[in-house]
Amino acid sequence: MCQEKLVQKAVDTLLDNGIRGQPMRDGHNKVYKSFSDVIEGKEGRFRETLLGKRVDYSGRSTIVVGPSLSLHCCGLPREIAIELFQTFVIRGLIRQHLAPNIGVTKSKIREKGPIVWEILQEVMRGHPVLLNRLPTLHRLGIQAFQLILVEGRAICLHPLVCKGFNADFDGDQMAVHVPLSLEAQAEACFLMFSHMNLLSPTIGDSISVSTQDMLIGLYVLMSGNRRGICVNRYNP
Incomplete structure (x- = not known):
């Protein structure tokens, strides 16, 4: 009978540590992680791995107003831009023979010297990005913009494009995506720029x-x- 209780206790601890009161701990007084701890919560197996997916060449930040921007432009923080376009900057440094290999180029990017920002500006000049605010309920929930580097950590957005995103400046967050293929970039430039989507696709207002x-x-x-x-x- 005593062995059955020990087995039951071990099974309970495996499934839900702490269900019997005090959770079991190891020799370093650290609580054992049970099966329920693995699957529950925002960082659990279901929400993080099965229901969610990390997207390469993307970022997310809070939006703030940028009244001095053009309608088709958005302000992207420097630290986000250098991370999104890092591979493009690496290629630019190697093509201009400013670094012999990827290791040296990454160290130059970490130092963030003037030449890195010059190459980043050159890359961004011909590369649009897509801004998206969830939930994406209609076509105007994703629009293309030309990038401008800004200080701080917030994405700057022209106030006249907020209606299409159903966005406002009270803490809303938006995601930025970098189109990689030439077809995706062409579609963004010719169909998705904000100044090309001034009318509602439903009623024409x-x-x-x-x-x-x-x-x-x-x-x-x-x-x-x-x-x-x-x-x-x-x-x-």
């Missing part, structure tokens, strides 16, 4: 419309010499 602060600013700028606190700021 304009997607890029001014709202909120933009409307107030336009009203103030076009209100002439009318008296008012806001107007006097622009018409001294």
